[in-house]
Amino acid sequence: MKFLWCTIQVKDLAASEAFYREIVGLEVKRRMDGPSGPRIAFLGGEGSEVELIQSDKGEIEIGGDISLGFEVKSLEEKMAFLARKGIPLAAGPFQPNPHVRFFYILDPNGLRIQFVERG
Template sequence: MNLMLNWITLRIRDLEASLAFYHGILGLPIERRFESRGKRIAMLGPANQPKIELIEGSEITVRPNNGISVGFEVESLERAMEELQSKGIPVARGPIEPNPHLRFFYILDPDGFEVQLAQHR
């Protein structure tokens, strides 16, 4: 079996607030928006890379504090922290350096899901 990650789904309360965060602040391109079974859905991410699927709805089945996080690679952890703080997004945890080759920190999305920004050296 040859598998390739296609998307990760986050069930969120407010699609517009999540788009303002993931697209407006983090800069993920919106691939498409659509409705299915009465739910508003958006797929975000660069071409030819796995997507984040945001599904707006009232039944949040995965709670933000269950250990799930979404991770992104950045070129410079310091520049990312400065840019986010200038946009009013505080660092929730970190920076953490578990080994000499990796540093990361966490911010929270509008629903409280952890978003990890990591720099590999």
């Protein structure tokens, strides 16, 4: 069995798509339009995808215990990149064992994004 994608309801599809493309580093794989323009975007890297769906609701509820984790080669390089973009760390960095380090930022909807370096 293969994990395909996770779905995220978003307040602003364009802003969320830009975040996952420019900050996380995912590529747009496909888009689906509705009567009033873009409604769904699938972005991915190596394997699994993130499905962003434009919400018709004013506010989005994100569970406080949900996060998306992405592996990076260098935590320091990613933190420096985020600092240049003006994106603050939401938590961390943490090192729960000698082989894993990670930190969190927030996406435009308040969803926690985890960047992990394994070594």
